[in-house]
Amino acid sequence: MKKLFKVTGMHCKSCELLLTDAVEDAGAKVLRVSHSEGIVEVEAENDAVLSKARDAIVAEGYKVE
DSSP states (O other): OEEEEEEESOOSHHHHHHHHHHHHHTTOEEEEEETTTTEEEEEOSSHHHHHHHHHHHHHTTOEEO
């Protein structure tokens, strides 16, 4: 299953790399991340992994709308 998160607080490529690592450590696959669009698109096998991915984004100090 895929999920598109609207994320505020990203401002550079380093933010994208940080979130990619955090989301993948949570068990999801990052399909696309863009600081200019404020999005992180992920793919996960179930809702629990999507929730972990969302929590990982928030834990890094970003806001998920």
